[in-house]
Each structure stands twice: as structure tokens, then as C-alpha cells.
Amino acid sequence: AQTVTQSQPEMSVQEAETVTLSCTYDTSENNYYLFWYKQPPSRQMILVIRQEAYKQQNATENRFSVNFQKAAKSFSLKISDSQLGDTAMYFCAFTWGGSNYKLTFGKGTLLTVNP
Amino acid sequence: SQTIHQWPATLVQPVGSPLSLECTVEGTSNPNLYWYRQAAGRGLQLLFYSVGIGQISSEVPQNLSASRPQDRQFILSSKKLLLSDSGFYLCARGKDGANVLTFGAGSRLTVL
Incomplete structure (x- = not known):
């Protein structure tokens, strides 16, 4: 069975600062994908x-980047220059090709x- | 367009009453469709998924059922609601040609 663990129930950061959210996962699959989803107060995912x-290069999307450590099964999310609109619940998620x-x-x- | 429509947005039902939550999606045909439930303070739990009309896979034994009567329609139902059925229900579709899920705005169910 695949499991995803986020060990930090809550975090806070000052506006414009950088924050890292942690995620670890467990799987025996080789062909898999990892995601971070955001759920703001509107609850839209x-x-x-x-x-x-299979990609060694860490993904980046503007102010968001990940640190993917495959051997350690770790997938953290870094948010740079945090903005008030980043306030949300963040979910780490996993899927694999045969699922x-x-x-x-x-x-x-x-x-x-925080402002 | 990958738009997903869910209704009703909010529902308050008494214990023992029936339930029907509807999800319709736009975009290309034959999408994979999913029902997730998010209980208070918890992550998302996959309830059902469907790879085609009439094809339903259940992930968790429970008081709920799902149906897919049309290609772009996915319905979550119950004959008799339990208090434990309260939660936030999200419909999702697989994004064409990619392993990404797109979610609807959700339906909040409160069972009293």
C-alpha cells in the first residue's frame, strides 16, 4: 500500500519569507508521480x-519549488516570497501508473x- | 475546458434520509472520474472511481454508492445517511493525457 505522511499539521510564516513543507511517502512502485495541492478557505483544490x-530535476513553478529526494522518499515544497494568498491547507499526494x-x-x- | 460542476454546494440532511450528489464534467469524452470525501481535520479519502460508463470501483466499504449513467456524469448516493457521512465531497476528473486530477468546488454535507 502507498502512504503519504505530512508531519507538520500547522505552520506559519511571515509575508515575503520562505517556508518549506515536508512530505514523505512509501511505495514499492517505480513509475509514480508526486503532487502538491493547495486548498484555500474556498476549499477549491x-x-x-x-x-x-523518473525526473531527477526538481520541479519549479514560479515561487514554488520542490526538493525531491527519491532514495529518501521525501518530497518537500518550498514557497519563496510568501504572500497572504498562500494561506491555505497544502496536501501532498501520490499516484502511480498502474492505479x-x-x-x-x-x-x-x-x-x-502573517502580514 | 476541464470544468467540473458539482451540486448541491451545501446540503443538510437528517439521519436516515437519502442522498444524491451530482457531478458533471466538461471536456473530452471518457474521462476517469473520482469521488473523494474530506472529513473535518483530515485528508482526502478516495471513495469511488470510474473509468467509463457503468464502471464503478469502490475503495472503501461504506454506506455510499456511485453511478455513472452518462459519460460525463458521476453520481454519489446513499439510501440512508449516517452521522458519519458528514463531510466535504469532491468530484475530480483525470486531465486528458496527463496524470493530473482537476477538482470541482465540492459539496458540503451535514447529517443531523
């Missing part, structure tokens, strides 16, 4: 960033950006 396991792309989610980290 929004894809933040995606990483293919019909069903996502397995971690329990989430509530990030609060």
Missing part, C-alpha cells in the same frame, strides 16, 4: 506543482502567512 519520479491515477493524499499542512 488547486494543483500547485507536479513531479515525475488509474488514483491519488493518495497526506493529511495536510495548514499554512498561515
Whole structure:
């Protein structure tokens, strides 16, 4: 079974600062994908960033980047220049090719950006 | 367009009453469709997924059922709601040609 663990239930950061959210996962699959989704107070799930396991290069999307450590099964999200609009619940998620792309989610980290 | 429509947005139902949550999607045909539930303070739990009309896979034994009567329609149902069915229900579709899920705005169910 695949599991995703987010060990930080809540975090806070000052506006314009950098914050890193942690995620670890467990799998025996080789062909898999990792994601970070954001759920703001509106509760709409929004894809933040995606990483293919076969790619060694860490994914980046503007102020969001990941540190993908395949051997350690770690997938952290770094948010640079934090903005008030980044306040949200962040979910780490995992899927693999033979699963019909069903996502397995971690329990989430509530990030609060303070002015 | 990958738009996903969910309704109702909010629902308050008594214990023992029936439930029907509807999800319709736009975009290319034959998408993979998913129902997730998010209980208070918890992550998202996959309930059902469908790879085609009439094809439903259940992930968690429970009081709920799902149906896919049309290609772009996915319905979550219950004959008799339990208190534990309360939660936020999200419909999602697979993005064409990619392993990314797009989510609807969700339906909040409160069972009293």
C-alpha cells in the first residue's frame, strides 16, 4: 500500500519569507508521480506543482519549488516570497501508473502567512 | 475546458434520509472520474472511481454508492445517511493525457 505522511499539521510564516513543507511517502512502485495541492478557505483544490519520479530535476513553478529526494522518499515544497494568498491547507499526494491515477493524499499542512 | 460542476454546494440532511450528489464534467469524452470525501481535520479519502460508463470501483466499504449513467456524469448516493457521512465531497476528473486530477468546488454535507 502507498502512504503519504505530512508531519507538520500547522505552520506559519511571515509575508515575503520562505517556508518549506515536508512530505514523505512509501511505495514499492517505480513509475509514480508526486503532487502538491493547495486548498484555500474556498476549499477549491488547486494543483500547485507536479513531479515525475523518473525526473531527477526538481520541479519549479514560479515561487514554488520542490526538493525531491527519491532514495529518501521525501518530497518537500518550498514557497519563496510568501504572500497572504498562500494561506491555505497544502496536501501532498501520490499516484502511480498502474492505479488509474488514483491519488493518495497526506493529511495536510495548514499554512498561515502573517502580514 | 476541464470544468467540473458539482451540486448541491451545501446540503443538510437528517439521519436516515437519502442522498444524491451530482457531478458533471466538461471536456473530452471518457474521462476517469473520482469521488473523494474530506472529513473535518483530515485528508482526502478516495471513495469511488470510474473509468467509463457503468464502471464503478469502490475503495472503501461504506454506506455510499456511485453511478455513472452518462459519460460525463458521476453520481454519489446513499439510501440512508449516517452521522458519519458528514463531510466535504469532491468530484475530480483525470486531465486528458496527463496524470493530473482537476477538482470541482465540492459539496458540503451535514447529517443531523
